[in-house]
Amino acid sequence: MKASRHWCVALIMIAGAAFVPSCTAHETRPAYLEIKEISPDHYDVVWRTPVNAGMRLPIVLQLPPEAKSVTAPTTQELTDSLLERRSIVVAGGLGGKRVDFVGLQGTITDVLVRVQLIDGRSWSTIVRPSQAWIDITPNQGRLGVAGTYVAHGIRHILFGPDHLLFVLGLLLIVKNRWMLLKTITAFTVAHSITLAIATLGYANAPTLPLNAAIALSILFLGPEIVKVWRGESSFTIRHPWVVAFAFGLLHGFGFASALTSAGLPSNELPWALLSFNVGVEIGQVGFVILILLLERAFRVLEIRWPRVVEALPGYAVGSLGAFWTIQRVAILAGVMR
Amino acid sequence: MYDGLLHFLLSPEDIVPVVALALLAGLRGPEYGRRALFLLPVSWFVGCFLGTMFQWATSWPVAAISFLIFGGLVAANAQLSLRAMTVLAGLLGLVHGWMNGAGVPWSFSLVGAYAGLVAGVFVVVALVSAFVIRLRPPWTRIAVRVAGSWIVATGLLLLGWSARRG
Numbered sequence: 418m419k420a421s422r423h424w425c426v427a428l429i430m431i432a433g434a435a436f437v438p439s440c441t442a443h444e445t446r447p448a449y450l451e452i453k454e455i456s457p458d459h460y461d462v463v464w465r466t467p468v469n470a471g472m473r474l475p476i477v478l479q480l481p482p483e484a485k486s487v488t489a490p491t492t493q494e495l496t497d498s499l500l501e502r503r504s505i506v507v508a509g510g511l512g513g514k515r516v517d518f519v520g521l522q523g524t525i526t527d528v529l530v531r532v533q534l535i536d537g538r539s540w541s542t543i544v545r546p547s548q549a550w551i552d553i554t555p556n557q558g559r560l561g562v563a564g565t566y567v568a569h570g571i572r573h574i575l576f577g578p579d580h581l582l583f584v585l586g587l588l589l590i591v592k593n594r595w596m597l598l599k600t601i602t603a604f605t606v607a608h609s610i611t612l613a614i615a616t617l618g619y620a621n622a623p624t625l626p627l628n629a630a631i632a633l634s635i636l637f638l639g640p641e642i643v644k645v646w647r648g649e650s651s652f653t654i655r656h657p658w659v660v661a662f663a664f665g666l667l668h669g670f671g672f673a674s675a676l677t678s679a680g681l682p683s684n685e686l687p688w689a690l691l692s693f694n695v696g697v698e699i700g701q702v703g704f705v706i707l708i709l710l711l712e713r714a715f716r717v718l719e720i721r722w723p724r725v726v727e728a729l730p731g732y733a734v735g736s737l738g739a740f741w742t743i744q745r746v747a748i749l750a751g752v753m754r
Numbered sequence: 755m756y757d758g759l760l761h762f763l764l765s766p767e768d769i770v771p772v773v774a775l776a777l778l779a780g781l782r783g784p785e786y787g788r789r790a791l792f793l794l795p796v797s798w799f800v801g802c803f804l805g806t807m808f809q810w811a812t813s814w815p816v817a818a819i820s821f822l823i824f825g826g827l828v829a830a831n832a833q834l835s836l837r838a839m840t841v842l843a844g845l846l847g848l849v850h851g852w853m854n855g856a857g858v859p860w861s862f863s864l865v866g867a868y869a870g871l872v873a874g875v876f877v878v879v880a881l882v883s884a885f886v887i888r889l890r891p892p893w894t895r896i897a898v899r900v901a902g903s904w905i906v907a908t909g910l911l912l913l914g915w916s917a918r919r920g
Contacts, residue, residue: 525756576756711877714884718791719784 446497446675447527447543447569448476450516452553454534458510459487464501467526473499474526479517483507496752497624511553521549527572541565541689563692566676570696573675574704579631579741580668581704586638586734588708590645590657601705603658607665608672609694615673616690622670625749631671632741634664639735646731672697758870761854767817768850769878774824774905775846776879777898779839780886781831786839787883793843794879795872801851802868811856815916816849821909828902831895847875 451463464478478501490503507514511532518528521544528544530551542565544551574580587604591597614620637660641653653660676693715722762768772794779790805811824846827834834842854871858864886898 707877710881714880717784717884717887718787718880720788720791 447529448474448518450478450528450530452511452516452530452532454511455504458507460505460507460511462501462503462505464503465498467498468495474524475520476524476526476528477519479519480505481507481511481514481516483509483514484511513553515550515552517550518544519549522546525576527569529569543569562688566689566692567696567699569676570672570693570698571700571703572696573672573693574697574700577671577675578737579635580671580701582635582734582737583631583638583664583668584701584704585708585730586635586642586738587657587661588705589642589731589734590638590654592654596657597705599658600661601701603662604665604668605698605701607662608669608697611666611669612672612676612694612697613669613690615670616676616686620670622667622674624674625745625752627667627670627674629742629745629749630667632738632745634667634738635734636738636742637664639731639738642731642734646728755866755870755873758867758872759874760870761867762871762874767820768854769874770905770908771817771820771824771846771850772875772878773882774821774828774902775843776882777828777886777902778824778832778834779843779879780883780889781828781895781898782834782839784887785836786834787879787887789836789839790843790883791876791879793840794847795876797844797847798851798854798875799847799868799872801848801853802855802864802871803851804848805852805855806858806860806864807855808852809856809859811853815913816853818909818912818916820846820850821905821912825902825905825907825909829899829906830902831899 446467448467449463449465451461453461453463455461462478462480466474466476468474484505484507487504487506490501493500493502516530521528524546526546529541530544531541532553541562542551584601584604587600588597591600611620615622638653641651644651645654672693676690775790775794776787779786824842827842855868886895889895889898
């Protein structure tokens with residue numbers, strides 16, 4: 418009876434995941450706009466929009482009316498995005514002018530904007546759906562760049578449910594605070610290593626198999642959580658930090674994919690990388706603290722959850738891990754065919 | 755979902771009355787905390803859908819009135835019955851949820867946004883009420899009541915501002 422109830426919960430969650438379009442892990446990959454001044458008032462423009470399941474995000478780049486195309490835009494289809502290049506000339510320069518992103522308001526995607534001027538000054542910022550335009554004012558220092566990428570890191574982990582679900586799965590397995598500290602530290606160290614080596618170009622992981630492997634890492638934790646409930650033991654339960662480290666290496670490649678898909682310039686990479694990683698850690702630690710505080714609050718409020726509700730976070734981890742694994746393996750198989 | 759969550763967390767007119775209700779529930783004890791924790795998100799969710807369905811919003815300064823009522827109850831350390839707490843939590847959720855939903859045209863994605871919104875309500879009530887319940891020294895409970903009086907003061911300012919704007 419109890420087992421069948423648990424199966425019902427699992428089936429409901431899988432069905433729910435199938436009907437919720439936002440249950441894809443990298444739906445919030447940002448679009449990217451790079452404007453590079455090659456001679457006074459002449460600019461090279463690179464505009465990259467993510468493509469999800471064959472659908473391009475409906476965002477239209479609208480340059481100021483003064484901008485005239487020197488060359489016709491060229492479009493290149495990549496596996497995960499669409500890349501447009503063009504050269505423009507703007508009488509009087511782009512300074513003080515506005516670039517609009519029409520349709521951005523209807524998405525939850527950000528646009529990472531990088532402007533590089535001929536005098537060597539450059540700046541980066543993130544445009545969000547709540548304010549779908551940018552006024553070009555080239556005065557961002559190193560601190561501004563750091564702020565931009567810290568915010569990008571926080572948003573990436575908080576808006577990427579796959580990473581959070583993995584952390585939640587680890588929280589459900591660990592038995593005490595010392596183990597929790599070791600596990601979260603191992604995850605942090607591991608994903609920092611691969612984030613760094615992938616972003617700096619020393620290693621690379623193809624996006625589609627990587628996403629499938631990340632989903633598999635979440636699915637892997639599902640049965641382990643069930644073993645914890647049953648009072649059973651396993652290598653993962655005894656040494657969760659080892660598993661956190663191993664899979665953390667995978668998740669680091671995922672973070673790097675989010676960072677490098679934005680097309681970062683090499684001269685700002687180390688600084689942007691550090692800031693992005695700090696942002697990811699802030700988001701991750703914030704999430705862990707929130708879960709611990711909630712758990713404590715439920716005890717203070719003397720809440721006795723029904724068994725099914727108690728099992729819900731574990732089922733969320735297992736069911737969504739299974740759903741994403743099937744979905745991403747299907748996409749991978751489709752591409753390979 | 756994140757849209758709804760962020761909307762709630764970034765809207766003082768919604769989050770302050772929720773905090774006030776949680777403070778009040780925390781002062782009364784775990785049973786009141788539990789009642790607020792489970793009733794408020796549900797009534798908020800229902801209110802959102804009713805607001806979206808009827809597309810009508812009152813011109814009354816709802817936020818200011820909520821600040822005054824709930825801040826006042828906290829400041830007075832009102833010895834409410836559980837039934838009164840139930841009614842208050844239900845009303846707060848219905849009214850503020852309605853105001854959130856009014857003016858938003860129906861679309862399927864609203865379900866996610868409203869779920870995020872009530873998740874925010876749930877988390878805030880859980881954390882704040884549990885925090886207050888754990889407070890032991892008498893002066894800390896006085897500090898909670900002082901917080902209630904600040905909420906009342908903010909409500910008065912809001913009310914005066916609304917009256918001036920006509």
